[in-house]
Amino acid sequence: MTTPEPTPEPSHEPSRESTPEQPSAGQTPGRTPGGQSSGGQASAAPVSADKVHRSPLGVASGVFLLLLAALFAADAMARGEGRTPWFALAGLVLAVPLIAAFTIRPAVYVNEDRLRIRNPFRSITLPWASVADVRAGYSSEVFTQEGAKYQLWAIPVSLRQRKKAARNAARASQDDPHGRTSVTADVRDNASRIAPSDKTVAELRELAELHATSPGAQGEPRVRWAYEIVGPALAGLLLLVVLLATG
Template structure:
């Protein structure tokens, strides 16, 4: 079973932008005025390329047999046996066999999120200020304790390390890490480039 992790804020913001672009594209086509409309479409195309590659495409996927890292222009497939460790600073850095480091685009850990995580340490696991309000269940308390002092990136870094260690305990042999160019990103980029050229050519 695959588990997909990404920046929820960036993902939602990206789709809001896509909806905005779709409405404006329809309006520009219906009210086409020549060069000015083409310039507007080209600007929307360039901005959409940036939004797609930085907000919609990036994801970290924990698959059964490998770690899949989708960055803006490349996708990396790292078998768990080839992963040695994961460390977290602002981003998650996955250390691979052969002294290679793979930087994950998402999720990241901002200073604000880390400060918020520190404030959770020692917080009382109870909802509300009044004793009549329901308290957390044992499962919710365990989850709160597991996340105490940790950001989402910290937690995911631990999951990656645990899966790598599990693969090592099973005696799995390190397989080659595969990388592929992100065809979808280049398609979006090509469309934006075509719009820019059209805007320059149309009188």
Template sequence: MTDSDGRPHPGPAGSDGEPVYADRVYRSVPGVISGVLLLAVAGWLIGDAALNGTGKTPWVSLAAVPVFILPVVAYTLRPAVRANARRLVVRNPLRTITAPWASVDALRAGYSVELLADGKKYQVWAVPVSLRQRKRAARAQDRAGRPQHTSRLGLMFGQGAEPSGPGVQGSADPNRAWSDQVVGILQEMAERNASHPDAAGPIEVRWCWWIIAPTLAGLVALIAVIAA
């Protein structure tokens, strides 16, 4: 499983003399790949139905475009987490949460990643939790804690085991699951930047109407075409 590492890129110095870094960006690469594949298959099926279908089939297929395509985009390609010295931006399928670091209470990873801010809880879709990765990470940490020994073939076992999964730039422990590494980095950024003068302010929640409205309109059109 491969995911983005959120590696920042240094930019020019800011007004306070400190270097300004581009936002760290985290998203699930497998989610993006699955979304692209779904869109490719849907485009082929819908195009074939629109060009070669008979009766109401072409119209039904065209009316189904926003009903299927937009949710796939929303749930696979859209989710992302962006973080800089001032704020955390969580882009979920249907809304975007902008939280200045001073308003962030905690980030935690249980069965899903959650942002706790101003007494409210928000899901973080862009950082999925993999229990399989966690089990693999636990086995890797267990192997790393065992005494090192050499086999009859000269292979080394025990300490110094390779990381169990994709490492994240800035993570203190590359043997943890990817989601746990990301949460650790974001939590550390929250603690470090909470006192930043530009990191204060209210949380902003914006709904993604460019996905919601066309999907609902397409659903109405699809029902009307089928019922006609």
């Protein structure tokens, strides 16, 4: 006769199985408190979008000149005789990149980290820490800490608009009984700088002063030649020289 074994009493100890930790308040799931993801990679800081400055008149004139050059070249290649179509083709290959370089290409890109200048034949990237000053005399120019000077082709200076600003300021001063309105339109006077180019230069100068010490605005100036403009222009010039030499 067998004796039944005693049944073990249920244990009241807590289970040792691991319970997934819940993220604390204010912490994003999958990221550590140090700002890293669960994979150990740091999250990249968002980059502000660029603000672009262009000359609307320059772009419009460039489009018009390109259409005009294409029209004349097409007519010469369709109706020309002998070597005329080749001369028209060489002239078109030479003229198109030059027209685009001086009218459509110039632009100034600005964000919180740097100033990028796109001139006819070069692109210059200047972190704000490398910018010493931005001025508008007879042309808009930026100076680096090393003393280099770069012209801002996309921000042309209009003396006519400055004279108009001076006339408006003088007219306003006559209507001011307290004499608190400036009668000059000095480019260094923020209150009277109403010409669009001078306003843009003032904004760039303020950005340079504001972000000069930012961590993302450090670095050295970088200059790159616009080979996409220089290459086709040289090819057209070479073809034109060959045609003239063999004619």
